[in-house]
């Protein structure tokens with residue numbers, strides 16, 4: 001396939017595996033890149049910038065294809081050493097940076113000066129335009145369906161993708177709610193030139209998480225997600241389970257809830273333990289509405305191959321309506 005996204009990132013198919021905390025490790029990123037998409041390592045999954053440097057080296061030993069690094073910059077009481085993580089990616093020769101959150105202009109300048117291509121991921125057209133003004137090379141836009149943080153505007157991909165495509169000059173990547181060739185075809189028709197997927201890549205052979213978590217994603221339907229942190233103005237979509245149900249119930253209490261009261265339920269270490277142990281009711285499992293479209297756990301190569309074939313078939317079927 002050839003779009004501005006495949007050209008920019010030097011990949012065969014415009015299919016990107018978005019940054020995923022605890023999941024975006026070398027096993028998954030290299031498998032996606034080897035299959036012709038773009039795999040992405042998640043910087044903050046590594047405990048230190050030095051560990052990220054090691055993970056980049058490990059990924060490079062597993063693929064000769066391009067891969068990226070995700071840097072997610074969220075407000076935090078004690079923020080991680082973001083710049084040192086960026087420096088590790090630059091020193092490791094990574095040429096593609098996926099940014100998310102509040103990225104200072106100086107970071108973009110530094111990454112560009114190092115010859116990196118920057119894909120900024122955001123959830124609103126106004127943020128996409130701001131990122132374009134700051135010089136990013138492409139924008140991923142996450143619709144309300146997505147796993148993780150969909151923002152507070154609640155605009156689904158069917159409106160958000162064309163709304164962004166109409167305004168942006170840089171290539172657009174559609175994200176959120178995409179799991180198959182129908183989704184890729186729809187994204188292309190709506191004006192995107194590639195797709196970014198998170199949840200679908202968690203249910204692959206190579207995703208470094210417990211098989212029971214993958215089976216959970218297969219078993220659940222599109223109705224089985226919860227939006228937590230709504231009352232804290234930091235909405236986040238995850239799979240419905242005992243923990244996310246409890247958080248939602250606490251948020252609905254009269255007077256609401258303070259973050260400190262739910263911290264023990266949602267702590268990152270607890271979510272990580274769940275992904276590793278497969279005790280799927282014990283911690284948060286991030287996942288989007290697209291779980292309703294996931295029926296199996298293929299290899300990344302099989303997944304990408306069938307997405308591309310199905311996309312081609314759907315685009316052909318669509319054009320056949322014109323006689």
Ligand SMILES: Cc1cc2nc3c(=O)[nH]c(=O)nc-3n(C[C@H](O)[C@H](O)[C@H](O)COP(=O)(O)O)c2cc1C
Nearest residue numbers: 018019020021100146147148176177197198199288
């Ligand atoms: C398990 C998991 C962890 C995620 N962690 C991050 C993260 O650390 N940083 C980030 O920018 N996005 C993160 N995301 C969001 C994805 O990169 C992607 O934008 C999103 O999953 C797209 O929606 P989809 O799941 O419907 O494909 C995560 C998603 C999942 C499923």
